[in-house]
Amino acid sequence: MAxxxxxxxxxxxxxxxxxxxxxxxTLLNVTGPNVIITExxxxxxxxxxxxxxxxxxxxxxxxxxxxxxxxxxxxxxxLKATGRKNDTKVIAIGGDGATIDIxxxxxxxxxxxxxxxxxxxxxxxAYMNTGIQRSGSTxxxxxxxxxxxxxxxxxxxxxxxNAPAIMAAHGIPYVATTSMGYPADFAKKVRKALSIEGPxxxxxxxxxxxxxxxxxALSIEILRLAVETAMYPLYEYENGEVTSVKKIKGxxxxxxxxxKQKRFSHLFKxxxxxxxxxxxxxxxxxxxxxxxxxxxxxxxxxxxxxx
Amino acid sequence: MAKMxxxxxxxxxxxxxxxxxxxxxxxxxxTPQTHIVEDISQxxxxxxxxxCEYVRTESEFSAASxxxxxxxxxxxxxxxxxxxxxxxxxxxxxxxxxxxxxxVLAMANRSVSSPLSIWNDHQDAISARDNGWIQLWAEDNQxxxxxxxxxxxxxxxxxxxLPVMVNLDGFLITHxxxxxxxxxxxxxxxxxxxYEPLYKLDPKDPVTMGALAQPEYYTEARYMIHYAQLCAKxxxxxxxxxxxxxxxxxxxxxxxxxxxxxxxxxxxxxxxVIGTMKDAVDEMRAEGIPVGIVKIRSYRPFPVEALREAxxxxxxxCVLDKNISMGMEGAxxxxxxxxxxxxxGSPDILGFIIGLGGRxxxxxxxxxxxxxxxxxxxxxxxxxxxxxxxxxxxLPEGI
Ligand SMILES: Cc1ncc(C[n+]2csc(CCOP(=O)(O)OP(=O)(O)O)c2C)c(N)n1
Ligand code: SF4
Numbered sequence: 001m002a003x004x005x006x007x008x009x010x011x012x013x014x015x016x017x018x019x020x021x022x023x024x025x026t027l028l029n030v031t032g033p034n035v036i037i038t039e040x041x042x043x044x045x046x047x048x049x050x051x052x053x054x055x056x057x058x059x060x061x062x063x064x065x066x067x068x069x070x071x072x073x074x075x076x077x078x079l080k081a082t083g084r085k086n087d088t089k090v091i092a093i094g095g096d097g098a099t100i101d102i103x104x105x106x107x108x109x110x111x112x113x114x115x116x117x118x119x120x121x122x123x124x125x126a127y128m129n130t131g132i133q134r135s136g137s138t139x140x141x142x143x144x145x146x147x148x149x150x151x152x153x154x155x156x157x158x159x160x161x162n163a164p165a166i167m168a169a170h171g172i173p174y175v176a177t178t179s180m181g182y183p184a185d186f187a188k189k190v191r192k193a194l195s196i197e198g199p200x201x202x203x204x205x206x207x208x209x210x211x212x213x214x215x216x217a218l219s220i221e222i223l224r225l226a227v228e229t230a231m232y233p234l235y236e237y238e239n240g241e242v243t244s245v246k247k248i249k250g251x252x253x254x255x256x257x258x259x260k261q262k263r264f265s266h267l268f269k270x271x272x273x274x275x276x277x278x279x280x281x282x283x284x285x286x287x288x289x290x291x292x293x294x295x296x297x298x299x300x301x302x303x304x305x306x307x
Numbered sequence: 308m309a310k311m312x313x314x315x316x317x318x319x320x321x322x323x324x325x326x327x328x329x330x331x332x333x334x335x336x337x338t339p340q341t342h343i344v345e346d347i348s349q350x351x352x353x354x355x356x357x358x359c360e361y362v363r364t365e366s367e368f369s370a371a372s373x374x375x376x377x378x379x380x381x382x383x384x385x386x387x388x389x390x391x392x393x394x395x396x397x398x399x400x401x402x403x404x405x406x407x408x409x410x411v412l413a414m415a416n417r418s419v420s421s422p423l424s425i426w427n428d429h430q431d432a433i434s435a436r437d438n439g440w441i442q443l444w445a446e447d448n449q450x451x452x453x454x455x456x457x458x459x460x461x462x463x464x465x466x467x468x469l470p471v472m473v474n475l476d477g478f479l480i481t482h483x484x485x486x487x488x489x490x491x492x493x494x495x496x497x498x499x500x501x502y503e504p505l506y507k508l509d510p511k512d513p514v515t516m517g518a519l520a521q522p523e524y525y526t527e528a529r530y531m532i533h534y535a536q537l538c539a540k541x542x543x544x545x546x547x548x549x550x551x552x553x554x555x556x557x558x559x560x561x562x563x564x565x566x567x568x569x570x571x572x573x574x575x576x577x578x579x580v581i582g583t584m585k586d587a588v589d590e591m592r593a594e595g596i597p598v599g600i601v602k603i604r605s606y607r608p609f610p611v612e613a614l615r616e617a618x619x620x621x622x623x624x625c626v627l628d629k630n631i632s633m634g635m636e637g638a639x640x641x642x643x644x645x646x647x648x649x650x651x652g653s654p655d656i657l658g659f660i661i662g663l664g665g666r667x668x669x670x671x672x673x674x675x676x677x678x679x680x681x682x683x684x685x686x687x688x689x690x691x692x693x694x695x696x697x698x699x700x701x702l703p704e705g706i
Binding site: 033034035036038045046049050051052054056057058059060061062063064066067070071072073074075077078079080081082084088105106108109110112113 | 330331333358359360362363364365366368369370372373374375376377378379380381382384398399402403406508509510512513514515516517518519520521524
């Protein structure tokens with residue numbers, strides 16, 4: 001068998017250990033060449049297309065920070081109007097800032113109107129391209145350049161916006177969260193999304209080496225810890241209902257996830273940091289409860305008493 | 308025989324858009340553009356506009372983004388907006404011209420908030436002047452309809468590849484009934500062939516659009532847009548002439564002139580006020596007053612050479628600006644002065660801010676400011692720039 005050609009070519013400018021560029025490469029391995037991609041302004045756009053170079057071997061367009069979804073809708077409409085739709089898939093990509101903040105309104109419009117596109121948000125949990133500022137998807141207590149930890153602040157004081165639930169509330173056929181820590185889960189969900197007609201939304205957790213302050217070699221391990229601690233639950237919604245969750249056997253304490261990242265390091269140094277870590281644990285506990293993530297060891301049936 | 312009908316400007320524009328066979332139309336309603344998009348909706352509902360996707364977005368920002376995407380996919384696109392809608396589109400308009408994606412936007416010109424006003428002036432388009440779009444200005448319903456067809460042909464020309472904004476005065480054109488010759492589908496098909504994009508998003512031949520440009524490339528990319536605008540000066544003239552031959556109507560190329568023989572004072576403006584100016588000039592000419600009109604049809608590209616030529620022999624030019632560049636003056640006034648600067652024997656130029664936010668411009672007003680032109684010619688003291696009929700009584704004391 002011939003080696004799979006990388007449709008997202010190497011030589012782009014992403015940092016070592018960048019989970020987001022891994023996402024792009026994996027995505028195109030799943031989709032193959034018959035796609036048209038629109039992408040929002042952000043790290044992945046900037047690192048992949050410094051003119052006259054381009055990492056993209058599929059048709060790709062970038063217009064603005066907040067319009068990847070309606071540009072994709074326009075492409076879809078054009079393909080339909082000219083009978084060129086065939087099997088060509090239209091995929092819009094944005095970071096969490098593009099998706100969950102500035103482009104959220106028009107993304108909602110695209111979802112509500114039923115365009116046959118897949119929107120994928122790579123969620124690195126802040127505005128990385130502009131220097132690690134908070135987004136609506138930044139987790140509680142993360143230190144960013146606009147929510148820095150300081151003498152009287154533990155960092156970002158709001159909780160991550162629940163964008164997948166809002167997307168699911170549009171009644172669209174498919175919504176999923178996934179993680180680059182689990183490429184097989186990611187590939188499976190992308191394949192499934194592309195087999196469904198109509199608007200689809202996938203949010204994929206992906207690391208940013210400087211943004212999270214992590215060892216680039218630990219990228220995958222840390223993403224897995226996010227799932228294993230229930231900080232980033234993986235699930236699917238179909239037509240507004242949760243239809244699958246990735247269960248966790250022996251859920252780990254959030255500390256194990258937090259302690260590997262500089263963005264949370266203040267919690268381990270500041271007085272009362274423990275209390276904050278406890279609050280984050282509660283967020284994870286709620287996730288676990290809400291989605292029923294914990295695998296409950298079945299109690300052994302009681303042995304009949306010996307007569 | 309050509310079919311005539313007495314129809315609203317909006318309807319004439321919708322009909323014109325229809326016969327251009329756009330593949331994707333996307334818009335968001337705003338007064339006074341609404342009738343255009345309602346008419347197109349009805350055409351779709353009645354099956355009159357085939358092979359066309361009409362995307363009813365949640366905002367003008369998205370409507371512009373949708374037509375940008377559809378144009379990038381290689382199709383002919385149309386939208387319509389006005390005022391606040393145009394301002395909301397602002398970012399996308401730059402992006403679309405920058406990517407050299409043709410398409411036509413009908414702009415039902417209206418003032419811009421604040422204060423809120425739904426009435427006509429030219430601020431919306433003038434404030435979108437530097438985004439790379441070609442800007443054409445229509446005088447009446449017929450010209451607006453004809454201009455839509457010409458606009459597609461100009462923008463799609465391989466020498467140009469730029470989007471084109473067709474400006475038509477809100478209410479004064481959009482809501483006014485006039486006899487209009489309905490454009491014949493077969494004739495338009497002959498005049499405007501199907502759009503053949505130079506590049507399009509297509510998995511069979513992948514391209515990257517909208518790349519990041521470092522300083523060593525950005526200037527050249529911008530220069531090429533400017534260069535295309537300069538080339539458009541020829542193309543706009545050619546297309547207007549070709550249209551004239553085919554349809555029997557010629558309303559000028561970059562500019563048009565009216566009663567310019569021996570004109571000493573010349574009035575210059577854009578849009579529907581030209582009609583009122585013509586009536587005023589007719590009356591003044593009947594009294595033997597040597598006054599003429601230059602109508603600007605293309606504001607971007609700005610017809611520098613055509614204006615220099617047309618204004619040879621003029622003594623004083625009065626510019627009517629239905630817009631204001633705050634802290635400076637009317638935009639056409641500024642541009643005209645720049646165009647005539649360093650031209651030997653060029654006329655004196657007077658600027659008038661007039662007709663803002665729907666304030667009527669009457670024949671009497673036109674005559675009054677023409678008189679100021681003649682006063683200037685006689686060497687009397689006349690202010691170079693005037694807010695015409697500014698009501699000082701309603702201004703706070705001390706201003
Ligand atoms: C309208 C607008 N506002 C602000 C910016 C500046 N800007 C560019 S990318 C970006 C942040 C991108 O963040 P995100 O979408 O999370 O992607 P990431 O960089 O993290 O991959 C910002 C704020 C812009 N390009 N356009
Ligand atoms: S800054 Fe972060 S998101 Fe951007 S390329 Fe580097 S690791 Fe990836």
